[in-house]
Amino acid sequence: MALFRRRPAETPRLAPELDDAPLGRVLHSLAGAPGTGPQDILIAQAERLLRDPNSDWDRRGHRVTVLAGAAPSLARRWRLKHPRSADALVLHAWADVHTARLTGRLDDAAATLDTCRRAADAAPADPTPWVALLAALCVEGRTSAELTPVWKEIAARDPWNREAYLTIFVHLSPDGQGSQAARREFLDDVVTVMPPQMPPACLPLAAAVDQYHRELAGSGLSALVAARYWEQPQNARLLDRTAPQWLQPGYLRHAARIADLNLLAYALAKAGRTDEARLTFHATENLVCPWPWQVEGDPVERFVHWRRRCD
Secondary structure (H helix, E strand, O other), X not given: OHHHOOOOOOOOEEOOOOOOHHHHHHHHHHHHOOOOOOHHHHHHHHHHHHHOOOOOHHHXXXXXXXXXXXXHHHXXXXXXXXXXXXXXXXXXXXXXXXXXXXXXXXXXXXXXXXXXXXXXXXXXXXXXXXXXXXXXXXXXXXXXXXXXXXXXXXXXXXXXOHHHHHHXXXXXXXXXXXXXXXXXXXXXXXXXXXXXXXXXXXXXXXXXXXXXXXXXXXXXXXXXXXXXXXXXXXXXXXXXXXXHHXXXXXXXXXXXXXXXXXXXXXXXXXXXXXXXXHHHHHHOOOEEOHHHHHHHOOHHHHHHHHHHHHO
16 A cells, blocks of 8 residues: 555665554554553554554554564553453454464463454454454364354455465464365465455465475475475466566555565575566565565575575
């Protein structure tokens, strides 16, 4: 969305807000607040930020998840001060989910699930609490019988919710509760029906990069295959199809478009497609996302390394 774009950063840097300038300003205020800071002012800033997108669920979801990860203590204090606030409840729920994703478990599963449902009751049209509930259930390794009703609630509100699709994508991976075959079946089903330019458009490329990393980590034949991974017909076709689309000005409009462009720049650089990679690095506005760069070390350093190789 052009409304939120900024001038490119002079040097590459990690930017959890991506190109969402209002979110960046709130994160800056939170980082600059001493100790617990002026809580009423910070809460008011966060409240304005989360209410601003109205029914742009993609933008609201991005802001909630980033803010929850950056300021979990603020989320919990806000909920204590305003226990019936839909914004406070959903931010608290996502703060719990963010911590659980780092540790592998919810500290208090019953309390987090209850917070998700309270947030959903407080804002019936909002898919964000339901996505938090889906993520919490996935962390807990719950069955598809428990996930399916929650998925239906999300789909009824926001059929192409990026965070929901990425959550299931990870859940169905070999590192989650699934397998390569389960994830491939899920992706095939999604790609068959997903319209162009939807927020989860990154899924096929994300799956390809994830598989590339798995083969790199292997030995013997797997390592040999990884060396020519991006030359394989299905992977070359994926880049042939994706790069021209995503590099069209204005084609990607969702809140996490910069994350997708980081992913594309990585794949193109690894494939040796330097002309397309150079254009994609420029399109990222020097805003760096941890994944997939962090697989090889410091994400900013690796971003700069590969950008220079493609110049």
